Structure formats: C-alpha cells, structure tokens
Amino acid sequence: MGIEQPPAELTKGFWMLGTRAYPVYVCRDAEEAAIFEGGIGAVGPVVARQLAELGIGAQAVRQIVVTHAHPDHVMAVPQFRRMFPAAAVSASAVAARTLASEKAIALFQQIDQGLAKAVGSQPPGAVGTAEAPAEPPVKTIAVNRLLEEGDVVAVGRRRFHVLATPGHSECSLSFFEPEARVLVISDATGYYVPERHLWWPNYFSGYAPYLASIRRLTGLGAEVLCLSHNAALVGAEEIKAYLAGAIAATEAYHRRIVEAVRGGQSAGDLAGQLGREAYELAPVLPLEFFQKNCALLVKQSLAAEGLAGEK
Template identity: 30%
Template sequence: MHSIQVHAAPDVFEVKVPFENVSTSATNCFVVVDGGEALVVDTGAPTDEGAAVLEAALDELGVDRRRATFFLTHLHLDHAGLVNAVVPAGARVCASEVDFAAVRATRAAAYFEETRRLFEREGLSFTDASGFARYAIEPQLFDPERIDLAFVGEGDELRVGRYVLRVVETPGHTPGHLSLFEPSSGILFGGDHVLFVISPSIALFPDGADGLQAYLDSLDKVRALGCKRLLVSHGEPRDDFAERVDWLAEHHVARLREAAAIVAAEPGLTGEQVIRRIRWNVPHDRWEDISFVQRWCIVTEGIVILDHLADRALVRRELDDQGVWRYAT
C-alpha cells in the first residue's frame, strides 16, 4: 500500500511523497474520502518517483481524479509540484489567490533587480545578493489554464460526501498559506504552518507586510480553532500540538529580543551583521559551511525579524552613504 489511514470519520489517508529537502525527506499529502467523493490535500514535489507514489495511492483508494477536488496549502515546490502530472485537465484545484499572485510577481521583469537591491541594502555583497534574489524567483509549477483553478480563502467550504471542511487562512510561511479544518472531528490539515521536525521559515511578503506578525497571529488563530488533531506536511500526525504552537510563538519572540539586544550592544551594524550574530539552529560554526539554501532561509527570516523590529520602532535604521541600512536603538 502507498498510503496509511490516519483518521476515521472522516476517512483520511496519508501519502508520503518522497522529496529530499533541507530537513525533510517527504511531503505528506492527504486524501479524504467519503460517499464516493475525494479531496486531495497537496500533491508533493515534481519527481518521477513522487508522481508514481501519489498515482499508485490514488489508484488504490479508488479516487476518480476527474471528479476529485485538489487543495493546495501553499505553492511551494514540494506541495504543488505534481499538479501538472497528477491532476487531469479540467479538474478542480483550490488555492490561495494571494500566494498565486505572489509567485507570479517573482517572475516580473523588475523583480530580480528589486530583490537584489533589498539584499544589498542589508549589507550583502553583490554576489550573495544576486544569488539569493535569483533563488527567490518561483517557478510556475502548473498551467492555470489547463485546470479548473478556484481561489479560496477564510471561511470558504469544501464538501466531501457528508463532511464540510473550512478553509482557514494561516499566512506566515507564505503570504497566502492555507489550512483546512473539519469541525466535527477537530482535524486540521496544517500544511507547513506548525511543524515539529523544523521551525517553519517565515516569508518576505511582496507587499512589505509584516510576515512575522502574520505568522504569530496565525498561531493564535489555530489555538482558538478547537483543533484536536494536527495533520502536518512533514513528520507525523500529532494530537499533542498545543505545546508546539506555544513553543513556536515563544521561539520567535525570543529571536526578536535577541536581535534587538545585538543591535543595542553594537549600534551601527548592517542587517547582515546582525543576522550573522543571531544564534541560528544550524550545525555549523562558520557561515561559509552553511548550505546555500539554509543561508537563504536565515537571511530572509533575519530580514523579516529586522523589519518587524523597525516597524514597531524597537530599533531604528538609517541608510549610510553606500545605501546600506545601519541599525541602532
């Protein structure tokens, strides 16, 4: 079997679609079935092996892909990458319009230069800023004209047989990250919003909005849902997730305090210098030994932290004569 049942009433099956990433080896995709209807939550990364696993699981579960509804928690490669391979033409795919627009914006002509300049203003070299800006460009993972793309958001409902699942907006990891809640059982399909294997990265929002505050607010929203079981995209389903939600919130507040203390102790640092002084949870002492992808995650989240502090006047910043932000309290 290519799936395991992780919940009954509604019947939910987990499919581990393989993909080696920074700290994970698979994306958990979920299939909800009832009354001959099916809902597929996420598709996994675009590899031949992943496609074979997901296709086999759907076949074993008797899912008619033409009649099924597909729901994407967000548009990262390891979640939406198999839409073209697995979803038939004309089938319904539900996704966030915010994420769709954010991904499309990264392919605009001016995006690379604007993003490179953003990194350079934080003190990164031209080479590093260019590399990070290039990495931030999101690929088009599927053809929106080929499918029945439906944009969904807070409070929208998806029906599967006797069950109604409610869309919950949980921005932070991406600007338009979505979760899906089934009230009668209390299960939450949380995507990458709350994870145990890693602390989810926080996105730089394209409109300059405070991604960290959005994430903290989303954690508060999950606390208030009445959720009883969390189905995560990486790792195993958890019933004991409330402490993790609290830990994630406290973790980010502690990072804010740490960054503010670094600025207070050494006024005049660039953003990159502040970010490098933060104690990140990576198994390397030297910056150069950290992988490119992890450095990209660290720098982008570090900028999110500094933006949050500056927006709240907890630190101040001024451009020097080289056009680089200098931070002080």
C-alpha cells in the same frame, strides 16, 4: 501521538500520503476525494500508487487544494492534473497570481530538481528521482477556484472551512473540519523536526501575522493536525502542546535576532549564521538558499521592532 511515516489513516476517511518529508493529505467521502497540498514533483507517482492501493480511483479525485505557493507545495500539481483529470485546483488569489507567473514557475522547477536529487539520496522507501517520471516542463500552473477566508471546501458530506493564516507567506491558507476536528496547517508553524522536538520558525512574510495565525489555530481545538513536513499529530492535548511549543520557539528565535543585532552583530552576519543552522537541519538545497531565507527572517524581526534600518 506523532505520525511520521505515510501512508497512514489519521482518522476515518482521511489519510497522510506521500512521504515523510513531503506529505500530502487525502480526504474521501462517498465517491469523492480531495488532495490537500501539492508537494514536490517526485511525490506525484508515490501518491498515485498509494491511492490505487487504497482503492481510490483517478476519477474520484475532484479537488487539488494548494495551501500556499512555495515550490515544495505545488510542483506535483501538474502531475496530479494529468493523473486525476476530473480534479480542479484551488488556491488563494495571491497564490494563483504566483502560479500564473512564468518567471516564478521557472524558478520553482529549478528548486524542485534540487529537491528531487536530495530525496533521491535517502534510504529505500523514500522518494527517489527514479520514481519521478520525466515530466514536460510547465510554464504556469492554472488555478480553477480562488479561495479566501470563510469559504468552504466540500468533500462529499464533509466540510473544510478555509482560514487565512498569513505569516509564513502572504498566500497561506489552513483548512479546518469542525466535525472531525481535522486541521491542515501546512507551514503555518514553520519547519518541525520531531526527533529533536525543534522548530525552525518560518515567518517569511511577517512576524506578528505568523504568531497571530498560530494563536488562532490553537483556539480551534483540533484533534488531528496536518503538517507539511515530517509529521502529523493526533490527540488534542498533544496538538495543544505542539502549538504552544511553536509559539515559544518563534518568540525565542525573534528575541535572539533582535538581541544579536542590538548587541552589535550585523544583520548579514546573523543571517549567515542562522542559515548554516537551518541547513544543518535539512540540507536539501544549497547553503545560500537557507541564508537568503534567514535574511528574510532577520528583516521581519527587525521590522517588527522598528529596527528595519539596521545593517
């Protein structure tokens, strides 16, 4: 079963909050809660309101868990810090280095402003710029705890195992709770459009690691799958089919790139074409943004085939 509209309780004590385009996930056990994902800035007040409606007080939120250091996954973190003063921020060491960079955060803030404008044009009930308070700019985002493969994020009596799942980014982490079979994967399977059952693969840091990460996640037997855009999935068979679809879509995308370049299309022209297609899926930022990202995908596919020198 696909869940596309938060707020929604996916399993006992575990919710999808935020918005459809930028969900965050909240786990509560006893008197303690943790937020997984850091969203965009405009999501901050939405999550605060949703938590209040659930009766989860500000002091209950003890952890803010960053899946990876991309702007649409961290820019609500400064707001969360102010809203939830007892909370510590956790992330991988690679993500922490990015979040400590003033240059990176300045760029992230520019992108976040663009995303806020885009969601402001959505129908009533979606995140709008009017919901986002005027927040003072931050220079960096501090991380209190460094996470790595094999660590555990404890929320009351619940235990989420930390999995390194590179490919989308070098700093990507996933989180698995074996008892409830909850799996938070963020962008490990790319950008999924449920109404079209279509994936835009996002192997920005490596094609082979990206596929290996998805295959590893497939073997966990999750019954709740938490994506970072547009949906969460409930049901072991549906999740298994989703992950198989993500693998197939990624392999097909890679083949398309390699065959196009071997057939004579330039890498630059191909990136432009793929970028236009991605932009049409989610026109939330300028076309150039998507074309630059697709240039990375072309580069990674060519490198995986030993064609890195192709132009």
